[in-house]
Amino acid sequence: xxxxxxTGGTLPTRPAAAGGPAGRADGAGGPAGRADGARRRRAPxxxxxxxxxxVLVVVAGWALTLGQADITVPQVWASAGHHLCAAGSGTAGCxxxxxxxxxxxxxxxxxxxxxxxxxxxxxxxxxxxAVMQALTRNALADPYLLGVSSGASVGAVLVLVLGxxxxxxxxxxxxxxxxxxxxxxxxxxxxxxxxPVRTVLAGVAVAxxxxxxxxxxxxxxxxxxxxxxxxxxxxxxxxxxxWPEALLALGxxxxxxxxxxxxxxxxxxxxxxxxxxxxxxxxxxxxRWVLLCxxxxxxxxxxxxxxxxxxxxxxxxxxxRLLVGSRHHRLLPVSALAGAIFLLLADTAARSLFxxxxxxxxxxxxxxxxxxxxxxxxxxxxxx
Numbered sequence: 001x002x003x004x005x006x007t008g009g010t011l012p013t014r015p016a017a018a019g020g021p022a023g024r025a026d027g028a029g030g031p032a033g034r035a036d037g038a039r040r041r042r043a044p045x046x047x048x049x050x051x052x053x054x055v056l057v058v059v060a061g062w063a064l065t066l067g068q069a070d071i072t073v074p075q076v077w078a079s080a081g082h083h084l085c086a087a088g089s090g091t092a093g094c095x096x097x098x099x100x101x102x103x104x105x106x107x108x109x110x111x112x113x114x115x116x117x118x119x120x121x122x123x124x125x126x127x128x129x130a131v132m133q134a135l136t137r138n139a140l141a142d143p144y145l146l147g148v149s150s151g152a153s154v155g156a157v158l159v160l161v162l163g164x165x166x167x168x169x170x171x172x173x174x175x176x177x178x179x180x181x182x183x184x185x186x187x188x189x190x191x192x193x194x195x196p197v198r199t200v201l202a203g204v205a206v207a208x209x210x211x212x213x214x215x216x217x218x219x220x221x222x223x224x225x226x227x228x229x230x231x232x233x234x235x236x237x238x239x240x241x242x243w244p245e246a247l248l249a250l251g252x253x254x255x256x257x258x259x260x261x262x263x264x265x266x267x268x269x270x271x272x273x274x275x276x277x278x279x280x281x282x283x284x285x286x287x288r289w290v291l292l293c294x295x296x297x298x299x300x301x302x303x304x305x306x307x308x309x310x311x312x313x314x315x316x317x318x319x320x321r322l323l324v325g326s327r328h329h330r331l332l333p334v335s336a337l338a339g340a341i342f343l344l345l346a347d348t349a350a351r352s353l354f355x356x357x358x359x360x361x362x363x364x365x366x367x368x369x370x371x372x373x374x375x376x377x378x379x380x381x382x383x384x
Contacts, residue, residue, distance in 0.1 A: 123336040159171040261336065266282055
């Protein structure tokens with residue numbers, strides 16, 4: 001079987017590790033004829049994106065109303081229209097706000113930043129997961145592969161132990177960047193290149209060192225409230241998100257995520273190995289450096305806002321491949337929207353299931369993601 005990319009070159013007939021849990025590049029889990037038929041039967045990309053975007057809007061509206069305050073979805077959208085009109089031309093001539101002052105604050109200062117952050121973080125993590133799986137040709141790759149999460153955890157734990165929780169996002173971002181620089185320094189060959197195997201091993205080493213530092217700091221210094229704050233952050237939590245943090249996550253996903261989503265052709269080439277990518281005109285070393293750094297930067301920004309939320313970046317790309325296949329111009333944007341919907345639903349459940357107590361959302365993503373990934377693996381094994 002040969003697969004042709006848009007440049008007109010022909011890729012070798014070797015299955016890619018990032019093609020899905022079964023390791024197939026065609027994403028269909030069967031011979032070429034069935035894969036081609038599946039591709040012909042797939043819905044147009046625009047239709048899939050519009051459908052997922054509509055689902056995201058509906059879920060966001062529902063999430064805004066869920067809670068003790070008695071607020072309906074029509075009231076939320078009417079209030080949104082009021083605020084948009086007032087922001088553009090003042091309150092004169094604008095429809096009345098159906099919410100009371102307290103209800104308005106609950107929606108737009110309490111729940112809305114959290115909803116925006118959940119969608120942005122979910123989209124970014126799913127997008128980065130798909131990119132990392134292609135770059136490393138590793139079906140188990142996720143956004144935290146380069147040790148970014150452990151570095152962020154070190155920075156976050158240090159400021160929480162010192163009682164400087166207001167500086168947590170900055171400290172987590174600095175720690176994540178330090179871990180990234182260390183990983184890339186260890187992974188770089190003498191000729192300046194980066195190999196997938198060295199990158200993965202360096203990331204594992206940095207992650208283990210970071211975990212050891214976090215464990216030591218918690219054991220030696222944390223007590224009472226600081227311990228609970230640390231535990232909540234390490235498990236991943238969007239509780240208490242404010243607008244600056246939500247806008248940071250949204251802006252990072254919009255800017256860096258758009259860049260990554262535009263690299264579909266490059267990632268398609270990487271899926272079949274460095275030699276094939278180079279034969280198709282890809283500057284392998286430069287492209288890998290740029291994409292790894294962009295993916296790690298986005299991960300660092302998202303982790304600084306939400307902590308370490310697992311399984312979104314690992315599971316969502318695999319699940320989406322079953323829907324749209326492995327070609328990255330389809331996989332990346334669909335993964336982003338699917339990740340946004342998934343994390344928004346998980347975070348809404350985390351704050352609602354045991355109300356008034358709240359679960360860290362990372363517990364739910366792991367509880368949901370691990371069985372789903374096991375199902376995907378079993379399906380891939382039966383198709384192999």
